[in-house]
Amino acid sequence: MTWRKLSETQGKVVKIITNSIRKERLSHAYLFDGPKGTGKREVALQLAKTFFCEKKDQFEPCEVCSDCKRIASGNHPDVHIIQPDGQTIKIEQIRQLKKEFSYRGMESVRKFYIIEDAEKMTTSAANGLLKFLEEPDGQSIAVLTTVEVHRILRTILSRTQIISFVPLTPLQLMENLEKDGIPKPISKLLGQLTNDLDEAYQLYHDDWIAQARGIVIQLGEEVCTRPHQVMLTLQESWLPHFKEKNQLNMGLDILLLWYRDVLRTLLATDDQLIFVDQIDKLERHALKSSQRKVSQHMADILEAKRRLNANVNPQLLMEQLMLRLQEG
Ligand SMILES: [Zn+2]
Incomplete structure (x- = not known):
């Protein structure tokens, strides 16, 4: 050294x-x-x-x-x-x-x-x-x-x-996690969610973050291609996984990162993607959307985060958000 x-x-x-x-x-x-x-x-x-x-x-x-x-x-x-x-x-x-x-x-x-x-x-x-x-x-x-x-x-x-x-910066945190064998798509996401190595390992533990990521990808895809399934996924996967307020807050952060990746795909700045292994799905989402729509949806997610902090009922909050995300 x-x-x-x-x-x-x-x-x-x-x-x-x-x-x-x-x-x-x-x-x-x-x-x-x-x-x-x-x-x-x-x-x-x-x-x-x-x-x-x-x-x-x-x-x-x-x-x-x-x-x-x-x-x-x-x-x-x-x-x-x-x-x-x-x-x-x-x-x-x-x-x-x-x-x-x-x-x-x-x-x-x-x-x-x-x-x-x-x-x-x-x-x-x-x-x-x-x-x-x-x-x-x-x-x-x-x-x-x-x-x-x-x-x-x-x-x-x-x-x-x-x-x-x-x-640590997101990049430094990511490099540390990758050195410990955590797969790139997960370490990239963790680098965005925390700058505390300890917290990153806790989230990685028991596959919590991998499952969270899977649910967000599923929901992101359904919102634009199979809207009739969204409420079911919300009930069966999202709400049981993001039980606590801080977990739900993190779920919304991951969803926001998904939409940011869709925007980056639209803008062809996809060298900065977080969901690096989901390019096909991001492109499909981008095809069905526009810069204006994605920006609106990111604002909707931020609004949901604000309402979560104001103690709005999580189920109600998520149902309303899903309706907004389905709007053109
Ligand atoms: Zn010496």
Whole structure:
């Protein structure tokens, strides 16, 4: 890993840190805040390598010395990573860390520790850590990471330099999901619906998103070619699948993406399609429609989303939407 590579996704974060390295003004405690999957751990480990490596080229660690190698393989004696033990990070874990620190000079006088999911520290663990952060000796660096910065004690916030990681772009999220073997049509859709990798995996779980997508495709097709079936599909597939309000909201988002793809097909900008494997159906839909009609239908779906937020009965709302979508 290199800082250059990390800057492709977290340019601002890398700039702040590498500037501090250049000026030899690294903070003794950082708090990395940002959604899961944004590279907080990678950046922390890269910082650890830079901190220990004696052969760095400017600020890029060499990756071949024993410090770099041991950090990469997770067994550097002066780099500690604390993760939640079950639901919480407990005071015992912080005590253990302090003990490690008291064996100064295992390898050098420097120490580096990472506390992941720091919002999960119990109050006593957080207070224990606080003493630690209050007595920096200039030879150690702490990196706390969190997805919920509002749950971190104010006293800890005030003693750390907070660095915010930006959410992944749809493309970055999609690439992450594809790397994990999630098929392209699904990962493309997930990239549009969320920028949180965790949420993406939850939606993928149990095939929920694949089924949701199938229902939207079916309904989109029926609206323009077999309108007599629409209400049946609504009753038998749509309403049972999109039970909760937030699920229905997402169903409407997917339907909106379908219509946007129809519009892109009409405009011949189909290199940006989300439903990449449904070109035949999109073209059939486009043939029966027009730019004006599709734009109207997208507005209808947005209106349905607004009414959903105003707590209109979901069944009524969907039935009315289906009637509108069938109108020329
Ligand atoms: Zn090195």
